[in-house]
Amino acid sequence: MDTTVMLGHGSGGTMMKRIIDEVFFAAYAGEELLRGDDAAVLSAPAQGERLAFSTDSFVVTPHFFPGGDIGRLAVCGTVNDVATSGATPRYLSCGFVLEEGFPIEDLKRICASMAEVAKEAGVHLVTGDTKVVNRGHGDGVYVNTAGIGTLREGVNLGGAQCKPGDKVLVSGTLGDHGITIMSCRESLSFKADLQSDAAPLNHLIAEVLAAAPGTRCFRDPTRGGLASTLNELASQSGTDITVEEDAVPVKPAVQGACDMLGYDVLQVANEGKMVCVVAPEDADAALAAMRANKYGADAAIIGEVSEAQPERGSKVFLRTAFGGTRILDMLVGEQLPRIC
Template identity: 80%
Template sequence: MDEKVMLGHGSGGSMMKRIIDEVFYEAYGNDELLQGNDAAVLPAPKPGERLAFSTDSFVVTPQFFPGGNIGRLAICGTVNDVATSGARPLYLSCGFILEEGYPMADLKRICSTMAETAREAGVRLVTGDTKVVNRGHGDGVFINTAGVGVVPEGVSLGGEQCKPGDKVLVSGTLGDHGITVMSCREGLSFSADLQSDAAPLNHLIAEVLAVAPNTRCFRDPTRGGLASTLNEFADQAQVDITIEEDSVPVKDAVRGACEMLGYDVLQVANEGKMVCVVPADEADAALGAMRANKYGVDAAIIGEVGEMQPERGPKVYLRTAFGGKRILDMLVGEQLPRIC
């Protein structure tokens, strides 16, 4: 087994075959992938079902951090994006951009994590691609994943469906991933151990839909955090949204870090949380389903959808712990680059 990634591993020749056989196939080989074709041929969905398809690229630095690594992010990110449509994620593709000289042991560790996370989510990695760039031109490893899932008949979700009176839920504490990655990158230490929240949430979403069938939408608040997600919903549905500061779950260590660094925790990235909008009469059931899942024990109802004031346009408001009310804007620019 080679100890380092070399340019030849992306050449299409025997070295490339070796890295595919000894790293990728060994980690997550299955019947479709082992056919070795340029495209995976997969069973068609049932009549009335639809396909959901999404893709994402991952360039996080550092590539290993408490609670996960770039491989776990790559699986969770795409699984969650597919699942927000109400789909059952089934298949993933995976493309690697590797830098010459990257340690093979680290690559195997990433692939092992990806395989483990895919098994947890119940999805299969069925096709992929590998390229190697010159030393100094790739920063180790970049990963692209694409995912396909099946949307059951009758399921239709989207931010444009939010209605006045609906409740806004979040599946757990905010800011964990962004602050963990930032602290690793900058060599900061805090009194409490921080870990990324990266997690596959497709099972949690399915459990919510089972008890709250009229759910309007789901979205994972990644880059831009909760603030950007809620502003997207408000704009799509032309509504106002108001959330209660005291109701938003945030770990003390994360809140303290944000105060020290001047970040708004509601704009910090998350990789294992889900925002959900449901009719008011289904909110308690949705909350119970979230809290029954291991990734939703800190779930909370945090706000409500309201009528938009036509002269102002759609707005998101935060009602503070002191009783005041301020506009919660979408993040402008890049708060922390290379976060996922």
């Protein structure tokens, strides 16, 4: 096996077959992928089920960081996007854009990480693609994943479903991923270890839906963080949302890093957290379901949905620890480049 990626690995010939067989197939190929066809043949949904479909691309730098790598991020990101609809993620595709000279051992490490988290999530990597670009024309590796899930009849989640009186929950501490990536990129050191929160949350979502049938929607607060996510939900539903600052879970090390760097932790990216809006009578059940899952131990009820004033439109408010209230805006511009 070659030690670095070469242009021939994207040529469609014997070198490409070798990298597919010895890297991708060796790491995560199942029955569908091993057939080697141009399209995977998959089981159709049962009667009454629907399909949920999502796709995402990942360009994070560095490729490896505490708590994960670009491969784990790619699988978790697409699994979570599909699961926010209430669907059960089933199948993933994976496309690699590799730069000539990228170490094969690093590629194997990424693929092994993808296989591990796909197994945890219960999804199958069933088809993919590989392209190689000239040295200096990429950043080592970019990954695209697309996911398909099955959605049972009667499940209808979405931001437009939020209603006044509903409660807003988060599944854990905020800002972990964005600050971890920044600390790695800038070689910053902190007394406490920082680690990305990248995680597959499809099982947590299924457990919340089982416990809280009045769940309105899920949304993963990735780029733009909690602030941007809540503004999106408020706009979709034509409501206001008020968040209690003291109720938002944040690790002291992350808050300290944000204070030092001048970031608002509510605008920092997360890759293993979920925002959930539920009917008020189901809030406690949803919270208990989150906390029973290993990825939701720090879950909290952080706010409430209310009527918006028609003359000014939907707003998100933060009730501060000092008793004041301020508008919580969406992120403007790019705060943390290349975080996913």
